[in-house]
Amino acid sequence: MLVMDEAFDCWAQGKNPEDYHLFFNSWWQRDIASLVLRDRNHPSVVMWSIGNEIPMRFSRQGANLSAAMTSLVHQLNPGSGRAVTSAYPLINEQDSPFLHNLDVAGYNYAGAGIYARDHARLPARIFVGTESFAQASHTMWTDVWGMHSVIGDFIWTAIDYLGDDYPGFLDGDTDYLAGRHPWPWHVSFCGDFDIVGDPKPQSAYRRVLWGVDTMRMLVHRPAAHPELPAKWKPQTFNWAWPDEVESWTWPGFEGQPLGVRVFARGCESVQLALDGKTLATAAVQSNLTAIFTGIPYRSGSLQASCVNGSTPVPNISYELQTAGAPASLQLHADRTVLRHNMNDLAYVSVTVVDVVSRRHPTAAVSVSFSVGGAGRLVAVGSGDPADPSSFTDNARTTWRGRAMAILQPTLGVAAGTITLTASVPGLKAAQITITTTA
Numbered sequence: 373m374l375v376m377d378e379a380f381d382c383w384a385q386g387k388n389p390e391d392y393h394l395f396f397n398s399w400w401q402r403d404i405a406s407l408v409l410r411d412r413n414h415p416s417v418v419m420w421s422i423g424n425e426i427p428m429r430f431s432r433q434g435a436n437l438s439a440a441m442t443s444l445v446h447q448l449n450p451g452s453g454r455a456v457t458s459a460y461p462l463i464n465e466q467d468s469p470f471l472h473n474l475d476v477a478g479y480n481y482a483g484a485g486i487y488a489r490d491h492a493r494l495p496a497r498i499f500v501g502t503e504s505f506a507q508a509s510h511t512m513w514t515d516v517w518g519m520h521s522v523i524g525d526f527i528w529t530a531i532d533y534l535g536d537d538y539p540g541f542l543d544g545d546t547d548y549l550a551g552r553h554p555w556p557w558h559v560s561f562c563g564d565f566d567i568v569g570d571p572k573p574q575s576a577y578r579r580v581l582w583g584v585d586t587m588r589m590l591v592h593r594p595a596a597h598p599e600l601p602a603k604w605k606p607q608t609f610n611w612a613w614p615d616e617v618e619s620w621t622w623p624g625f626e627g628q629p630l631g632v633r634v635f636a637r638g639c640e641s642v643q644l645a646l647d648g649k650t651l652a653t654a655a656v657q658s659n660l661t662a663i664f665t666g667i668p669y670r671s672g673s674l675q676a677s678c679v680n681g682s683t684p685v686p687n688i689s690y691e692l693q694t695a696g697a698p699a700s701l702q703l704h705a706d707r708t709v710l711r712h713n714m715n716d717l718a719y720v721s722v723t724v725v726d727v728v729s730r731r732h733p734t735a736a737v738s739v740s741f742s743v744g745g746a747g748r749l750v751a752v753g754s755g756d757p758a759d760p761s762s763f764t765d766n767a768r769t770t771w772r773g774r775a776m777a778i779l780q781p782t783l784g785v786a787a788g789t790i791t792l793t794a795s796v797p798g799l800k801a802a803q804i805t806i807t808t809t810a
Contacts, residue, residue: 566755
């Protein structure tokens with residue numbers, strides 16, 4: 373993992389009445405020193421950032437401070453080769469001397485052609501994308517790969533987070549803009565992973581974009597917008613992602629036309645088939661995406677295959693199978709052995725599966741947890757952005773067929789085993805055992 377270690381969200385001019393600007397003049401030098409001295413021996417840190425979207429970036433004082441902070445960071449971390457940057461919002465904004473004092477110019481939400489424009493004007497400038505929209509990934513990474521002066525890009529954001537509850541609203545949902553939503557939404561929902569670490573649809577695209585996978589496939593949720601492509605793109609915010617799911621399990625929508633997107637690398641076109649019968653073929657666009665509309669839903673096996681010219685490409689394909697009714701739960705722990713210490717935790721994922729152990733991608737069932745032995749249930753959760761249930765309950769409703777329980781060793785009890793049981797009425801329960809060592 374490569375880390376950009378960032379100090380401030382504002383300087384002497386604040387963004388909110390009670391934020392850091394009240395203490396900046398007295399504390400900024402000590403706080404930068406604390407940050408750099410704490411982290412300079414961590415090899416994961418590759419850059420220092422002295423601020424995010426600083427309000428005073430156009431003032432002379434702001435420019436002077438960017439120079440002073442950059443100099444201080446280098447004094448505290450001499451000879452490391454680490455660059456100093458600052459995240460600078462470019463939406464409808466101009467350049468400023470603030471940027472010229474940095475080793476690397478951090479650009480937030482640079483649009484197509486921005487890097488090339490500024491490189492022509494300032495050929496010595498080094499750029500990094502300090503924030504970018506999820507849907508702009510192909511544009512951003514084309515510049516990263518194609519321009520030596522662009523060293524990387526940070527997508528907002530990797531993981532969902534609590535609060536800031538509007539960025540990832542699903543496409544077509546404008547209730548927030550009218551002030552009628554967001555509760556019970558309380559999660560950003562713009563991450564590649566949800567708050568319990570499960571990958572979301574946009575992460576499937578990113579894996580193909582970055583060459584981790586050669587093909588992935590998503591289906592637009594029929595209950596949201598059955599007519600595609602009229603509402604294919606999010607209508608609310610650029611941080612959102614289309615309401616897609618990696619699923620071909622849509623009971624109740626038999627015969628209805630669905631939208632399918634296939635992300636593919638090394639393919640001129642993609643052929644879509646259901647149970648071996650070809651349905652359609654679509655060209656792979658420059659952004660590695662093939663779009664299919666009006667695909668009638670019927671349970672079975674939906675297969676996407678890579679085609680170059682008229683020749684199928686072996687070993688590049690993807691399949692979504694219709695899951696049967698929920699039958700049981702499966703538990704998987706990230707570790708099965710813990711130190712008997714309150715600082716050690718086991719994260720146990722809960723998955724709703726059918727009779728042949730296929731995950732049910734839309735199952736929403738209330739899972740009850742009980743724990744025995746040398747530990748306790750410290751938290752439960754799911755990726756649902758609109759479920760405000762307490763993290764400290766002993767039950768949680770699955771979201772897209774998944775939930776999570778977190779176990780912690782109990783102090784004052786001898787090391788031994790922790791047994792977690794998960795149950796749902798009508799489904800086969802599941803149990804897992806974690807061992808703790810003194």
